[in-house]
Amino acid sequence: MLQRLSTGDQHAFREIFEQHWDQIHAVGLKILKSPELAKDLAQDTFMKVWHNREQLKDVKSFRAYLNVVSRNLAIDHLRKKVFTAENEEYLVSYFAEDAATPGEDAEYRELEQLLHDAVDHLPPQMQQVFRLSRFEGLSHAEIAERMNITRVTSKSYMVRALAAIRKYLSQYQYEPLICWLALFFL
Template identity: 40%
Template sequence: MPTSLHTENELVQRVAAGNEAAYKELFTRYWDQIYSTALMFTKSPEMSEDMAQEVFARIWVKREKLKEVVRFDDYLFITARNLIFDQMRQKVFTYEHGVYLTEYFSDADLTPADNVELKEMEKIIQQGISILPPQQRTAFCLSRFQGLKHEEIAAQMGISKESVKSHIVRAIASLRKHLGDHAEPMTLFVWMLLML
Protein backbone atom coordinates (compact mmCIF):
# COMPACT_ATOMS: atom_id res chain seq x y z
CA MET A 1 0.00 0.00 0.00
CA PRO A 2 1.53 3.34 -1.01
CA THR A 3 2.24 5.94 1.60
CA SER A 4 -0.18 8.85 1.80
CA LEU A 5 -0.53 12.08 3.68
CA HIS A 6 -4.26 11.48 3.92
CA THR A 7 -6.26 9.02 5.97
CA GLU A 8 -8.68 6.74 4.15
CA ASN A 9 -11.64 8.78 5.37
CA GLU A 10 -10.06 11.99 4.06
CA LEU A 11 -9.46 10.36 0.70
CA VAL A 12 -13.02 9.07 0.53
CA GLN A 13 -14.42 12.51 1.30
CA ARG A 14 -12.17 14.06 -1.34
CA VAL A 15 -13.41 11.51 -3.88
CA ALA A 16 -17.00 12.30 -2.90
CA ALA A 17 -16.21 15.95 -3.69
CA GLY A 18 -14.88 14.95 -7.13
CA ASN A 19 -11.12 15.00 -6.44
CA GLU A 20 -9.55 12.82 -9.15
CA ALA A 21 -6.16 12.58 -7.44
CA ALA A 22 -7.80 11.10 -4.33
CA TYR A 23 -9.77 8.70 -6.53
CA LYS A 24 -6.58 7.51 -8.20
CA GLU A 25 -5.00 6.90 -4.80
CA LEU A 26 -7.96 4.80 -3.61
CA PHE A 27 -7.86 2.96 -6.92
CA THR A 28 -4.17 2.15 -6.40
CA ARG A 29 -4.72 1.07 -2.79
CA TYR A 30 -7.56 -1.34 -3.51
CA TRP A 31 -7.03 -2.54 -7.09
CA ASP A 32 -5.11 -5.70 -6.18
CA GLN A 33 -7.67 -6.68 -3.55
CA ILE A 34 -10.65 -6.31 -5.88
CA TYR A 35 -8.88 -7.96 -8.81
CA SER A 36 -7.83 -10.93 -6.65
CA THR A 37 -11.36 -11.36 -5.32
CA ALA A 38 -12.78 -11.39 -8.84
CA LEU A 39 -10.08 -13.79 -10.04
CA MET A 40 -10.89 -16.23 -7.25
CA PHE A 41 -14.41 -16.61 -8.65
CA THR A 42 -13.95 -16.12 -12.39
CA LYS A 43 -10.53 -17.79 -12.86
CA SER A 44 -10.17 -15.45 -15.84
CA PRO A 45 -7.59 -12.63 -15.67
CA GLU A 46 -9.34 -10.75 -18.47
CA MET A 47 -12.79 -11.01 -16.89
CA SER A 48 -11.39 -10.14 -13.47
CA GLU A 49 -9.69 -7.04 -14.82
CA ASP A 50 -12.94 -5.95 -16.47
CA MET A 51 -14.84 -6.51 -13.23
CA ALA A 52 -12.32 -4.59 -11.15
CA GLN A 53 -12.46 -1.69 -13.58
CA GLU A 54 -16.24 -1.77 -13.48
CA VAL A 55 -16.21 -1.71 -9.66
CA PHE A 56 -14.05 1.40 -9.58
CA ALA A 57 -16.06 3.02 -12.37
CA ARG A 58 -19.19 2.54 -10.27
CA ILE A 59 -17.45 4.05 -7.26
CA TRP A 60 -16.60 7.16 -9.28
CA VAL A 61 -20.04 7.47 -10.94
CA LYS A 62 -21.77 7.17 -7.55
CA ARG A 63 -19.10 9.12 -5.65
CA GLU A 64 -21.60 11.46 -3.96
CA LYS A 65 -22.85 8.47 -1.95
CA LEU A 66 -19.40 8.23 -0.37
CA LYS A 67 -20.28 11.16 1.88
CA GLU A 68 -22.43 8.76 3.91
CA VAL A 69 -19.93 5.87 3.95
CA VAL A 70 -18.43 5.07 7.35
CA ARG A 71 -16.13 2.20 6.31
CA PHE A 72 -14.95 2.45 2.73
CA ASP A 73 -13.45 -1.05 2.67
CA ASP A 74 -16.87 -2.53 3.54
CA TYR A 75 -18.59 -0.35 0.94
CA LEU A 76 -16.06 -1.34 -1.71
CA PHE A 77 -16.38 -5.03 -0.85
CA ILE A 78 -20.18 -4.93 -1.11
CA THR A 79 -19.97 -3.13 -4.47
CA ALA A 80 -17.48 -5.72 -5.75
CA ARG A 81 -19.44 -8.65 -4.34
CA ASN A 82 -22.68 -7.53 -5.97
CA LEU A 83 -21.04 -7.07 -9.34
CA ILE A 84 -19.17 -10.38 -9.20
CA PHE A 85 -22.24 -12.32 -8.08
CA ASP A 86 -24.35 -10.70 -10.77
CA GLN A 87 -21.83 -11.66 -13.45
CA MET A 88 -21.42 -15.19 -12.08
CA ARG A 89 -25.17 -15.66 -11.70
CA GLN A 90 -25.60 -14.86 -15.37
CA LYS A 91 -22.99 -17.47 -16.28
CA VAL A 92 -24.32 -20.10 -13.90
CA PHE A 93 -27.87 -19.71 -15.11
CA THR A 94 -27.04 -19.39 -18.79
CA TYR A 95 -25.46 -22.83 -19.13
CA GLU A 96 -26.81 -26.24 -18.29
CA HIS A 97 -26.26 -26.62 -14.53
CA GLY A 98 -24.11 -29.74 -14.49
CA VAL A 99 -22.06 -28.79 -17.53
CA TYR A 100 -21.25 -25.33 -16.22
CA LEU A 101 -20.25 -26.48 -12.76
CA THR A 102 -18.07 -29.22 -14.22
CA GLU A 103 -16.30 -26.73 -16.48
CA TYR A 104 -16.02 -24.05 -13.80
CA PHE A 105 -14.55 -26.32 -11.16
CA SER A 106 -12.37 -28.41 -13.47
CA ASP A 107 -9.34 -26.21 -12.71
CA ALA A 108 -6.23 -28.29 -12.12
CA ASP A 109 -5.42 -26.16 -9.06
CA LEU A 110 -8.31 -27.67 -7.08
CA THR A 111 -7.12 -29.62 -4.07
CA PRO A 112 -8.56 -33.05 -3.20
CA ALA A 113 -10.52 -31.31 -0.44
CA ASP A 114 -11.95 -28.85 -2.98
CA ASN A 115 -13.06 -31.74 -5.19
CA VAL A 116 -14.77 -33.46 -2.27
CA GLU A 117 -16.53 -30.21 -1.41
CA LEU A 118 -17.59 -29.73 -5.04
CA LYS A 119 -19.11 -33.20 -5.23
CA GLU A 120 -20.94 -32.60 -1.96
CA MET A 121 -22.20 -29.23 -3.22
CA GLU A 122 -23.51 -30.77 -6.46
CA LYS A 123 -25.21 -33.51 -4.46
CA ILE A 124 -26.88 -31.00 -2.13
CA ILE A 125 -28.09 -28.83 -5.01
CA GLN A 126 -29.44 -31.79 -6.97
CA GLN A 127 -31.21 -33.06 -3.84
CA GLY A 128 -32.78 -29.65 -3.31
CA ILE A 129 -34.00 -29.49 -6.89
CA SER A 130 -35.25 -33.09 -6.88
CA ILE A 131 -37.57 -32.50 -3.91
CA LEU A 132 -39.29 -29.50 -5.49
CA PRO A 133 -42.86 -30.07 -6.67
CA PRO A 134 -42.86 -30.95 -10.41
CA GLN A 135 -44.21 -27.61 -11.66
CA GLN A 136 -41.79 -25.61 -9.52
CA ARG A 137 -38.87 -27.80 -10.57
CA THR A 138 -39.70 -27.46 -14.26
CA ALA A 139 -40.20 -23.69 -14.15
CA PHE A 140 -37.04 -23.18 -12.09
CA CYS A 141 -34.85 -25.33 -14.34
CA LEU A 142 -36.15 -23.75 -17.54
CA SER A 143 -35.49 -20.30 -16.09
CA ARG A 144 -32.17 -20.78 -14.33
CA PHE A 145 -30.49 -23.52 -16.33
CA GLN A 146 -31.80 -22.90 -19.83
CA GLY A 147 -32.15 -19.13 -19.57
CA LEU A 148 -35.75 -19.01 -20.83
CA LYS A 149 -37.90 -15.95 -20.18
CA HIS A 150 -41.16 -16.21 -18.26
CA GLU A 151 -43.17 -15.88 -21.46
CA GLU A 152 -41.26 -18.75 -23.08
CA ILE A 153 -41.66 -20.95 -20.01
CA ALA A 154 -45.38 -20.18 -19.86
CA ALA A 155 -45.80 -21.23 -23.50
CA GLN A 156 -43.77 -24.41 -23.00
CA MET A 157 -45.58 -25.42 -19.80
CA GLY A 158 -49.02 -24.29 -20.95
CA ILE A 159 -49.59 -22.01 -17.95
CA SER A 160 -49.79 -18.26 -17.39
CA LYS A 161 -46.76 -16.00 -16.97
CA GLU A 162 -47.94 -15.18 -13.44
CA SER A 163 -48.01 -18.88 -12.56
CA VAL A 164 -44.46 -19.27 -13.88
CA LYS A 165 -43.27 -16.41 -11.69
CA SER A 166 -45.04 -17.89 -8.66
CA HIS A 167 -43.49 -21.32 -9.25
CA ILE A 168 -39.99 -19.85 -9.57
CA VAL A 169 -40.31 -17.67 -6.47
CA ARG A 170 -41.51 -20.63 -4.40
CA ALA A 171 -38.79 -22.88 -5.82
CA ILE A 172 -36.07 -20.37 -4.89
CA ALA A 173 -37.49 -20.02 -1.39
CA SER A 174 -37.41 -23.81 -0.95
CA LEU A 175 -33.86 -24.06 -2.31
CA ARG A 176 -32.65 -21.25 -0.07
CA LYS A 177 -33.94 -23.15 2.93
CA HIS A 178 -32.44 -26.43 1.74
CA LEU A 179 -29.04 -24.92 0.93
CA GLY A 180 -29.07 -22.79 4.08
CA ASP A 181 -28.79 -25.99 6.11
CA HIS A 182 -25.58 -26.88 4.26
CA ALA A 183 -23.60 -23.63 4.31
CA GLU A 184 -20.09 -24.83 3.48
CA PRO A 185 -18.14 -22.16 1.51
CA MET A 186 -18.87 -23.38 -2.03
CA THR A 187 -22.47 -24.28 -1.23
CA LEU A 188 -23.00 -20.91 0.44
CA PHE A 189 -21.66 -19.18 -2.67
CA VAL A 190 -24.23 -20.90 -4.89
CA TRP A 191 -26.90 -20.18 -2.27
CA MET A 192 -26.05 -16.48 -2.47
CA LEU A 193 -26.34 -16.66 -6.26
CA LEU A 194 -29.80 -18.16 -5.91
CA MET A 195 -30.83 -15.33 -3.61
CA LEU A 196 -30.15 -12.67 -6.25
Protein backbone atom coordinates (compact mmCIF):
# COMPACT_ATOMS: atom_id res chain seq x y z
CA MET A 1 0.00 0.00 0.00
CA LEU A 2 2.80 2.42 0.90
CA GLN A 3 4.61 1.56 -2.30
CA ARG A 4 1.50 2.45 -4.28
CA LEU A 5 1.02 5.65 -2.28
CA SER A 6 4.66 6.65 -2.82
CA THR A 7 4.03 6.61 -6.57
CA GLY A 8 1.02 8.94 -6.20
CA ASP A 9 -1.80 6.36 -6.24
CA GLN A 10 -4.85 8.26 -4.97
CA HIS A 11 -6.82 5.06 -4.32
CA ALA A 12 -4.07 3.82 -2.00
CA PHE A 13 -4.12 7.19 -0.23
CA ARG A 14 -7.90 6.95 0.21
CA GLU A 15 -7.61 3.44 1.70
CA ILE A 16 -4.88 4.55 4.10
CA PHE A 17 -6.89 7.64 5.01
CA GLU A 18 -9.99 5.58 5.83
CA GLN A 19 -8.01 2.93 7.67
CA HIS A 20 -6.10 5.35 9.94
CA TRP A 21 -8.45 8.33 10.37
CA ASP A 22 -9.79 7.20 13.76
CA GLN A 23 -6.28 6.57 15.10
CA ILE A 24 -5.09 10.07 14.18
CA HIS A 25 -8.29 11.72 15.35
CA ALA A 26 -7.89 9.97 18.73
CA VAL A 27 -4.32 11.29 19.07
CA GLY A 28 -5.63 14.79 18.40
CA LEU A 29 -8.41 14.45 20.97
CA LYS A 30 -5.99 13.19 23.59
CA ILE A 31 -3.53 16.04 23.13
CA LEU A 32 -5.70 18.97 22.03
CA LYS A 33 -8.90 18.15 23.98
CA SER A 34 -11.10 19.51 21.20
CA PRO A 35 -13.02 17.57 18.53
CA GLU A 36 -12.66 20.43 16.04
CA LEU A 37 -8.92 20.74 16.57
CA ALA A 38 -8.56 16.95 16.44
CA LYS A 39 -10.31 16.92 13.07
CA ASP A 40 -8.03 19.69 11.79
CA LEU A 41 -5.00 17.79 13.10
CA ALA A 42 -6.06 14.61 11.32
CA GLN A 43 -6.52 16.52 8.06
CA ASP A 44 -3.12 18.21 8.44
CA THR A 45 -1.51 14.85 9.20
CA PHE A 46 -2.87 13.29 6.02
CA MET A 47 -1.89 16.36 4.00
CA LYS A 48 1.64 15.90 5.30
CA VAL A 49 1.50 12.20 4.39
CA TRP A 50 0.45 13.09 0.84
CA HIS A 51 3.14 15.76 0.47
CA ASN A 52 5.83 13.39 1.79
CA ARG A 53 4.48 10.30 -0.01
CA GLU A 54 7.70 9.65 -1.93
CA GLN A 55 9.62 9.01 1.31
CA LEU A 56 7.00 6.56 2.65
CA LYS A 57 8.40 3.55 0.82
CA ASP A 58 11.24 3.50 3.38
CA VAL A 59 8.95 3.66 6.45
CA LYS A 60 9.02 0.42 8.45
CA SER A 61 6.08 1.09 10.81
CA PHE A 62 3.50 3.32 9.19
CA ARG A 63 1.27 3.37 12.29
CA ALA A 64 4.16 4.67 14.42
CA TYR A 65 5.06 7.17 11.68
CA LEU A 66 1.48 8.52 11.71
CA ASN A 67 1.51 8.81 15.49
CA VAL A 68 4.77 10.76 15.46
CA VAL A 69 3.60 13.11 12.68
CA SER A 70 0.25 13.78 14.34
CA ARG A 71 1.77 14.22 17.81
CA ASN A 72 4.37 16.67 16.48
CA LEU A 73 1.72 18.67 14.64
CA ALA A 74 -0.40 18.82 17.81
CA ILE A 75 2.56 19.96 19.89
CA ASP A 76 3.41 22.60 17.28
CA HIS A 77 -0.19 23.85 17.48
CA LEU A 78 -0.03 24.11 21.27
CA ARG A 79 3.37 25.78 21.12
CA LYS A 80 2.07 28.44 18.72
CA LYS A 81 -0.96 28.99 20.92
CA VAL A 82 1.10 29.50 24.07
CA PHE A 83 4.02 31.46 22.64
CA THR A 84 2.14 34.37 21.11
CA ALA A 85 3.15 38.02 21.22
CA GLU A 86 0.45 38.71 23.82
CA ASN A 87 1.92 36.07 26.14
CA GLU A 88 5.56 36.98 25.63
CA GLU A 89 5.85 39.58 28.39
CA TYR A 90 4.07 37.36 30.89
CA LEU A 91 6.21 34.32 30.03
CA VAL A 92 9.45 36.29 30.21
CA SER A 93 8.58 37.70 33.63
CA TYR A 94 7.29 34.34 34.87
CA PHE A 95 10.46 32.49 33.98
CA ALA A 96 12.89 35.28 34.85
CA GLU A 97 15.44 34.18 37.42
CA ASP A 98 15.04 37.34 39.46
CA ALA A 99 11.23 37.13 39.54
CA ALA A 100 11.13 35.87 43.13
CA THR A 101 12.18 38.05 46.03
CA PRO A 102 14.68 36.71 48.57
CA GLY A 103 11.80 36.31 51.04
CA GLU A 104 9.82 34.27 48.53
CA ASP A 105 12.86 32.11 47.84
CA ALA A 106 13.33 31.44 51.56
CA GLU A 107 9.64 30.62 51.97
CA TYR A 108 9.78 28.26 49.00
CA ARG A 109 12.81 26.46 50.44
CA GLU A 110 11.04 26.16 53.81
CA LEU A 111 7.93 24.73 52.16
CA GLU A 112 9.98 22.34 50.11
CA GLN A 113 11.83 21.15 53.23
CA LEU A 114 8.55 20.55 55.07
CA LEU A 115 7.26 18.50 52.17
CA HIS A 116 10.45 16.41 52.09
CA ASP A 117 10.21 15.93 55.87
CA ALA A 118 6.62 14.74 55.47
CA VAL A 119 7.66 12.30 52.74
CA ASP A 120 10.56 11.05 54.85
CA HIS A 121 8.07 10.09 57.59
CA LEU A 122 6.19 7.74 55.23
CA PRO A 123 6.75 3.97 55.28
CA PRO A 124 9.35 2.95 52.66
CA GLN A 125 6.91 1.59 50.04
CA MET A 126 4.62 4.65 50.21
CA GLN A 127 7.64 6.92 50.18
CA GLN A 128 8.98 5.27 47.04
CA VAL A 129 5.60 5.42 45.24
CA PHE A 130 5.21 9.11 46.14
CA ARG A 131 8.72 10.00 44.96
CA LEU A 132 8.36 8.07 41.70
CA SER A 133 5.01 9.69 40.99
CA ARG A 134 5.50 13.27 42.11
CA PHE A 135 9.23 13.81 41.74
CA GLU A 136 9.96 11.62 38.71
CA GLY A 137 6.56 11.92 37.00
CA LEU A 138 5.94 8.20 36.52
CA SER A 139 2.45 6.81 35.97
CA HIS A 140 0.95 4.16 38.24
CA ALA A 141 1.61 1.54 35.56
CA GLU A 142 5.29 2.55 35.37
CA ILE A 143 5.60 2.60 39.16
CA ALA A 144 3.99 -0.84 39.40
CA GLU A 145 6.41 -2.24 36.86
CA ARG A 146 9.46 -0.67 38.50
CA MET A 147 8.49 -1.76 42.03
CA ASN A 148 7.06 -5.14 40.99
CA ILE A 149 3.63 -4.36 42.47
CA THR A 150 0.19 -4.03 40.90
CA ARG A 151 -1.18 -0.78 39.50
CA VAL A 152 -3.95 -0.88 42.12
CA THR A 153 -1.37 -1.23 44.89
CA SER A 154 0.51 1.77 43.49
CA LYS A 155 -2.68 3.85 43.55
CA SER A 156 -3.50 2.67 47.06
CA TYR A 157 -0.02 3.61 48.33
CA MET A 158 -0.37 7.04 46.70
CA VAL A 159 -3.75 7.73 48.31
CA ARG A 160 -2.42 6.67 51.69
CA ALA A 161 0.79 8.69 51.20
CA LEU A 162 -1.14 11.85 50.33
CA ALA A 163 -3.38 11.44 53.38
CA ALA A 164 -0.34 10.93 55.63
CA ILE A 165 1.42 13.97 54.16
CA ARG A 166 -1.69 16.14 54.67
CA LYS A 167 -1.89 14.96 58.28
CA TYR A 168 1.80 15.66 58.87
CA LEU A 169 1.56 19.13 57.37
CA SER A 170 -1.63 20.05 59.19
CA GLN A 171 0.34 20.37 62.42
CA TYR A 172 2.15 23.39 60.96
CA GLN A 173 -1.03 25.30 60.07
CA TYR A 174 0.92 27.12 57.42
CA GLU A 175 -1.58 28.47 54.87
CA PRO A 176 0.85 29.13 51.99
CA LEU A 177 2.10 25.55 52.34
CA ILE A 178 -1.39 24.12 51.89
CA CYS A 179 -1.97 26.32 48.81
CA TRP A 180 1.39 25.35 47.32
CA LEU A 181 0.84 21.66 47.91
CA ALA A 182 -2.69 21.81 46.56
CA LEU A 183 -1.39 23.32 43.35
CA PHE A 184 1.60 21.07 42.77
CA PHE A 185 1.33 17.81 44.68
CA LEU A 186 -1.94 17.04 46.37
